Amino acid sequence: MNTQSLPATSLPRKIELMDTTLRDGEQTQGVSFTPMEKVSIAKALLQFLRVDRIEVASARVSEGEKEAVTCINEWAKQEGFADRVEVLGFVDHTSSVDWILSTGGQVINLLAKGSEKHCREQLGKTLEQHSADVLKTINYAHQQGLKINVYLEDWSNGYKDNPAYVYGIMDTLQHSPVRHFMLPDTLGVMSPEEVYASFTDMCQRYPDLSFDFHPHNDYGLATANVMAAVRAGVSAVHCTINCLGERAGNASLAEVAVVLRDKMAMDISIDESHLVRISNLVENFSGKRIADNAPIVGADVFTQTAGIHADGDQKGGLYKTRLGPERFSRTRSYALGKMSGKASLKKNLELLELDLSEEDQKKVLARIVSIGDSKQTITTDDLPFIIADVLESKNYQHIKLQACSINSGLDLESTVSLRVDIKGDKHQITGAGSGGFDAFIDAISKVLGRYDYSLPRLADYEIRIPKGGHASALTECVITWDCGSELRKTRGVHVNQVFAAIFATIKLINLQLHEMELTVSK
Known part of the structure; x- marks a missing residue:
């Protein structure tokens, strides 16, 4: 000075x-x-x-x-x-x-x-x-x-x-x-x-x-x-x-x-x-909440959102100033969402000490952008769920969930209305059950019978959110299915735990329909 x-x-x-x-x-x-x-x-x-x-x-x-x-x-x-x-x-x-x-x-x-x-x-x-x-x-x-x-x-x-x-x-x-x-x-x-x-x-x-x-x-x-x-x-x-x-x-x-x-x-x-x-x-x-963007003390003031900023920091600290988070016992973070780029993902992977191939990074980033488009908040703690879900997914598209509406109430039966595409055929079906997931199983089972397929019995059902998770955290549902000769696990990730379970079920259906096709072709 x-x-x-x-x-x-x-x-x-x-x-x-x-x-x-x-x-x-x-x-x-x-x-x-x-x-x-x-x-x-x-x-x-x-x-x-x-x-x-x-x-x-x-x-x-x-x-x-x-x-x-x-x-x-x-x-x-x-x-x-x-x-x-x-x-x-x-x-x-x-x-x-x-x-x-x-x-x-x-x-x-x-x-x-x-x-x-x-x-x-x-x-x-x-x-x-x-x-x-x-x-x-x-x-x-x-x-x-x-x-x-x-x-x-x-x-x-x-x-x-x-x-x-x-x-x-x-x-x-x-x-x-x-x-x-x-x-x-x-x-x-x-x-x-x-x-x-x-x-x-x-x-x-x-x-x-x-x-x-x-x-x-x-x-x-x-x-x-x-x-x-x-x-x-x-x-x-x-x-x-x-x-x-x-x-x-x-x-x-x-x-x-x-x-x-x-x-x-x-x-x-x-x-x-x-x-x-x-x-x-x-x-x-x-009881007076401070704004997330309040200088120095706000929750978001040391978070880079744009991928170009994460890239600049990765290559030379181009977006860092004297006003660094370390001074205040804080850390810099790189937001995950629709504006994320490869550098944002890499910064978060480094924090988790994870290493993914370029191809897998592209897949994970595509999922992050897709979730971000729906205005969901994604944290570093959510990332392992997304990675696990993406890496175990196969690109089988025998069944596609196009729309799903669930209605639930206290002391009332839950109902579901679905629109699905199975092997190019479109179906609109309804179901009812003791909860949202049970109603989905009722509805999807009605149409799957037309394709000589029935869902296996659930052997286990587990819901998890990230450690220290917040109310809007992503939810991971891992379902274990009793497939007769073996137990199989599928996973779904969504901010709503019922939809996480539905995606885990869709994943199993796609796997088994694919296997049925392979058996017929032989």
């Missing part, structure tokens, strides 16, 4: 990350963490992810909140993290301070009004009156031994509408024992240009003070705004896990950490190897 062309405030330096998942993140619609969930997340954030600070609650909310904050503070004190646990407090002189002290807390984040409009219309007070109230609470907190940070709520609109108000409250508080002045874009209305201009002004006007930026993501600009604020000179940035927060949420901690490290060469404390694990933890506790 050519740092000579950057302003002095953009040169590499330490940037603190404060995570507010447990406070601001709980303002997400429908999210409420239990005390034990809060404790688990707090431990993960400080001990494993190594964030610099965490904001864990708002004072005076509930007894459950008090229980959670007390537990977090007790653990943090034992582990040496006590001064890194922060609680939002209000301008109420003693009430918030006493509540925080009763939980063993050491830091208050005092919520003051950062806009003249909020001060006048919500509080009904003048700048001088509100500033006096804020100082009164600060002085009490300081006397009680708390460390103090101050939020200027709705600072972004306050600065835009009446900067003189912002300067006025800052002038009053600048010599008080406040460690961080925390400037929020409460409604997520700023652009990067506005962030840079306003923070440059604040940092230059008050050069001896430390400023935090608290962004929201209403315009999808939170991460870009963080970059602008850091260029302007802020010393800390507030984030949440998985963008939790009111409305469109807050800045993503994963995105901010990686962008500051990669794009701005800033010194941050985050241990990237734990980002995905903690993202999953918060996803489970919050």
Whole structure:
């Protein structure tokens, strides 16, 4: 990076990350963490992810909140993290301070009004009156031994509408024992240009003070705004896990950490190897699912889908960047589907330590593309099923299943309607049975009798899905048939287990009809 062309405030330096998942993140619609969930997340954030600070609650909310904050503070004190646990407090002189002290807390984040409009219309007070109230609470907190940070709520609109108000409250508080002045874009209305201009002004006007930026993501600009604020000179940035927060949420901690490290060469404390694990933890506790394409932590962001990309990686890592999965304890994968090419298949075969001939690879790839055309998801775990099915298949086409509809219900007989082509003759038949497969056997047996053929007895019937399989995984059905002098096994693969069994049956019928033809020809 050519740092000579950057302003002095953009040169590499330490940037603190404060995570507010447990406070601001709980303002997400429908999210409420239990005390034990809060404790688990707090431990993960400080001990494993190594964030610099965490904001864990708002004072005076509930007894459950008090229980959670007390537990977090007790653990943090034992582990040496006590001064890194922060609680939002209000301008109420003693009430918030006493509540925080009763939980063993050491830091208050005092919520003051950062806009003249909020001060006048919500509080009904003048700048001088509100500033006096804020100082009164600060002085009490300081006397009680708390460390103090101050939020200027709705600072972004306050600065835009009446900067003189912002300067006025800052002038009053600048010599008080406040460690961080925390400037929020409460409604997520700023652009990067506005962030840079306003923070440059604040940092230059008050050069001896430390400023935090608290962004929201209403315009999808939170991460870009963080970059602008850091260029302007802020010393800390507030984030949440998985963008939790009111409305469109807050800045993503994963995105901010990686962008500051990669794009701005800033010194941050985050241990990237734990980002995905903690993202999953918060996803489970919050009930808010993250998008599969969410940067860094999404399920699909290190998956190459196009065959041409897999080919480029195979030949020279052409589609790999600094943003590699290994940094985050993840692995790159190559999707299998209708866009797969030979390189995609080879990458998955390497992962499974399997080796197929070129001819067999072509057959397997053709089956993968065919399955992908039906919008089925194929995973590496599905691949052995497909390979086994393809490699044991013969190209006998004495019977072709052209259409099949199955109806089943609880405490109702299952029915099936089939359309099949047997040796060039087309048949449409129906059947009934105790289940979908039984109804299929009933229907197909009716027409096979016309060709002097009857299905052998089932000796065994086995259904399998891949280890760790998901609800949409391919299903493998292996049927063992009692053919008199021998037992024969056939296999079918499909996402629906009944159709997997039907394909295994069609395979046996084709084999035996072929053998019957060979016997007649002799």
